[in-house]
Amino acid sequence: xxxxxxxxxxxxxxxxxxxxxxxxxxxxxxxxxxxxxxxxxxxxxxxxxxxxxxxxxxxxxxxxxxxxxxxxxxxxxxxxxxxxxxxxxxxxxxxxxxxxxxxxxxxxxxxxxxxxxxxxxxxxxxxxxxxxxxxxxxx
Numbered sequence: 001x002x003x004x005x006x007x008x009x010x011x012x013x014x015x016x017x018x019x020x021x022x023x024x025x026x027x028x029x030x031x032x033x034x035x036x037x038x039x040x041x042x043x044x045x046x047x048x049x050x051x052x053x054x055x056x057x058x059x060x061x062x063x064x065x066x067x068x069x070x071x072x073x074x075x076x077x078x079x080x081x082x083x084x085x086x087x088x089x090x091x092x093x094x095x096x097x098x099x100x101x102x103x104x105x106x107x108x109x110x111x112x113x114x115x116x117x118x119x120x121x122x123x124x125x126x127x128x129x130x131x132x133x134x135x136x137x138x139x
Contacts, residue, residue: 109124
């Protein structure tokens, strides 16, 4: 039995069901935790953030892999920008940004491909999703 399962009574790990549970898991593990769903939740330290970017009703196998890769890139960028984050943990910023971009890519791909969409179709829409979510409009 792993240390985590032993701490939680030997029960199999389950997706946290409440914000309080999410914060408990993140604080016990001393890491950022992302709870994927209709509204993705990100918890790190005492910060809980919700990403309400709308995806689609279609989830493709490998979408979590895209999210993990995006989190890695955004973590690097956010860590380097940490002095400008006004106390928000860089992990929270990175996970929320990755969540929004991947959900936007999912929605863009679904609009184009419908239910026949696959993971590689989503990869093709990531640049557009990134621009739509992250670019600041020019005045």
